[in-house]
Amino acid sequence: MSLTSLVPLIGIADVVIGLSLGSRLFLIAVGLSLIFGVLGVLNFAHGGFYMLGAYVTLAVVSNVVDNFWVAAVVGALAVGVVGAAIEFSAIRRLYDRVDSDLDQLIVTFGFVLVIHETVRFVWGSGSYSIDPPDVFNFSVTLGGSTFNAYRLVVIGLAVGVLAALWLFITRTYFGSLVRGTSSDREMAAMLGVDVPRLYTGVFFLGSVLAGLGGALSAPLQSTSPALGDQVIIDAFIVVVIGGLGSMSGAFVGAMLIGMMQSLGPQFISAGSIAIPFLAMVIVLLIRPEGLFGGIGE
Amino acid sequence: MSATDTGGRVSRFGSAVAEGWTRERLGLLGAVALVLVAFAPPFQVYLFTDFLVVALFALGFNLLYGYTGLLSFGHGLFYAGGAYGIAIVLRDLGPVIADVVGAGISPLVTFVLGGVVGLALVVALAVPVGWLSVRLEEIYFALITLAFGMLGYSLIIQDPAGLTNGTDGVIVLLGTVDLGGFSLRIGGRRIYYAISAVTVVAAVYGVWRVVNSPFGTVCKAIRESPDRAAALGIDVSHHRWMTFIVSAAVVGIAGVLRAGLASVASPGLTHWSTSAIAVIATVIGGATYFYGPIVGAFIFLYIRWAISRFPALEAYWELFFGALLIAVVLFFKQGAVGGLLLLRDRLFGDGDADDAGSGGGGARDDGGQATAATDDGAESGDDNARADRGDNS
Numbered sequence: 001m002s003l004t005s006l007v008p009l010i011g012i013a014d015v016v017i018g019l020s021l022g023s024r025l026f027l028i029a030v031g032l033s034l035i036f037g038v039l040g041v042l043n044f045a046h047g048g049f050y051m052l053g054a055y056v057t058l059a060v061v062s063n064v065v066d067n068f069w070v071a072a073v074v075g076a077l078a079v080g081v082v083g084a085a086i087e088f089s090a091i092r093r094l095y096d097r098v099d100s101d102l103d104q105l106i107v108t109f110g111f112v113l114v115i116h117e118t119v120r121f122v123w124g125s126g127s128y129s130i131d132p133p134d135v136f137n138f139s140v141t142l143g144g145s146t147f148n149a150y151r152l153v154v155i156g157l158a159v160g161v162l163a164a165l166w167l168f169i170t171r172t173y174f175g176s177l178v179r180g181t182s183s184d185r186e187m188a189a190m191l192g193v194d195v196p197r198l199y200t201g202v203f204f205l206g207s208v209l210a211g212l213g214g215a216l217s218a219p220l221q222s223t224s225p226a227l228g229d230q231v232i233i234d235a236f237i238v239v240v241i242g243g244l245g246s247m248s249g250a251f252v253g254a255m256l257i258g259m260m261q262s263l264g265p266q267f268i269s270a271g272s273i274a275i276p277f278l279a280m281v282i283v284l285l286i287r288p289e290g291l292f293g294g295i296g297e
Numbered sequence: 298m299s300a301t302d303t304g305g306r307v308s309r310f311g312s313a314v315a316e317g318w319t320r321e322r323l324g325l326l327g328a329v330a331l332v333l334v335a336f337a338p339p340f341q342v343y344l345f346t347d348f349l350v351v352a353l354f355a356l357g358f359n360l361l362y363g364y365t366g367l368l369s370f371g372h373g374l375f376y377a378g379g380a381y382g383i384a385i386v387l388r389d390l391g392p393v394i395a396d397v398v399g400a401g402i403s404p405l406v407t408f409v410l411g412g413v414v415g416l417a418l419v420v421a422l423a424v425p426v427g428w429l430s431v432r433l434e435e436i437y438f439a440l441i442t443l444a445f446g447m448l449g450y451s452l453i454i455q456d457p458a459g460l461t462n463g464t465d466g467v468i469v470l471l472g473t474v475d476l477g478g479f480s481l482r483i484g485g486r487r488i489y490y491a492i493s494a495v496t497v498v499a500a501v502y503g504v505w506r507v508v509n510s511p512f513g514t515v516c517k518a519i520r521e522s523p524d525r526a527a528a529l530g531i532d533v534s535h536h537r538w539m540t541f542i543v544s545a546a547v548v549g550i551a552g553v554l555r556a557g558l559a560s561v562a563s564p565g566l567t568h569w570s571t572s573a574i575a576v577i578a579t580v581i582g583g584a585t586y587f588y589g590p591i592v593g594a595f596i597f598l599y600i601r602w603a604i605s606r607f608p609a610l611e612a613y614w615e616l617f618f619g620a621l622l623i624a625v626v627l628f629f630k631q632g633a634v635g636g637l638l639l640l641r642d643r644l645f646g647d648g649d650a651d652d653a654g655s656g657g658g659g660a661r662d663d664g665g666q667a668t669a670a671t672d673d674g675a676e677s678g679d680d681n682a683r684a685d686r687g688d689n690s
Contacts, residue, residue, distance in 0.1 A: 101436050110620070112619070114623070229570065236440060281444045284440060
């Protein structure tokens, strides 16, 4: 089959769906990467945070205010508070241990179980879904294929978040503290940075991003307690490919995996779900710092 | 070996048993307990078999984590490797073997052959996977083993070679040995328990020998400080690779037993959430102790069973283990075995008070053995200890 006959097979809708899947992955992966880059903690519970964001948003929309955007903000902030509380009460105790990395991973894995079961206890095992906000809930037809306009909104927001984060980290005073602490924690502490507070702040920010990812993708997927476990593995793949600690890497990695999830099954029938894991293994072996290296970039 | 030598051993064993709180006496007690379990109600036999298999799974995992400091989130791959190895042999080679050795004995021959094939498959997987994985450390090692495990999961689910039967898995039919007047259903709960108990005890003993060999000592040195070990001339990554292979092989044996117990080799065995069971059991039991994973598996299986007795709580047992895991890592890293040893020292403070604090690796194992081997846990171990002290004084 020649290239020209292949191209029409890729509908614009598939590309849009791939990019919107990538956008939700970016929002969870960038928080994961930010927390790892600054605190050195690989937060296994980040998928749980994402799921919690979706559930809180759904609950607020159906019980409190009938406005999706307000609910999404409430969901993201609620997850931020949960994350900060976990950092403050548990993870903080482990920074000074010799083998802190693995202890942190195991403790955050403990929170995976706790969050999963708490969500199941509160909202049950069923799955929920909501419609996209009315303003954007219409179909767009482009080049013969059709998709929901809300997907474009999610993609736009993900790009906006990337830009805002980049400005925040590189252009603000707090951002310079984050970068400084990320590259040398002791030196930053000696220069007067309140490292514990900064750590809690960064964990809060990373958790808010995961919660926002969950909130924004609530209209695009069905939300069930299994969501967190599925999405954390995808997020791990993304941050490994993009580079743990790298924000632009998280963006490129997320879009890559999103496109692969959307387009992959059309080209490779068998083994398509294995490819991201194979890519993860290869990147870890050849370039453990990720394709887009550089902590804090 | 001469007769006098054996006689000497017997008399030494006898005097050791008479002396009280000794390894021989505990071993005998454990053996008696294992035999007694066979006469328990069928469900209890099943639950105990389940415990033995999970204990071996966690013990294999901890050979790597507790003894070299590498945390794998992908040991489910080897658990599934053992299970699929035996399942596929039983499915595809059963009739062929029946033609060769005769229909009567063939289920047993197929079962043993399947176990060997499962183990060989696991070792064949572990050699390259381990070689690649041990180049990385800490978080990166956890991530690459997670990726290998999920890679295996994806391939089993999608089944490009037409071997694994996708998401349904491969049904395991163990069959019945029939020799004229004598017949034996291998999958029968008590028979299968006997097979599992013998296999697990032999495997645990094997691991114990490895841990207490010069090889095991080197592993512990690597755990304490890879850099110093390297400075002493130890090839750290080679040792980690070898430990990885042994660890995977032990997990593979557990996987073979799991397939027969569950009557199916299912893709879920490779999923990271299965690998996590070994992590949970090991951490709760105490990773620095040889018997930690066994005690942890006991706690995991029996608390889960106890929770399942209450329908309102049944669905939420993971919550309990999540909270327990967090509490153990944050406040008491010695885990249950460390706690038991501390308790023993509080009760009978007798000089070896440094047991629990320092995490004595394979050396401090007697408390754990009592808990693991006797069905009713910590209490009986401590009661025996008290009775023993009474005899001595």
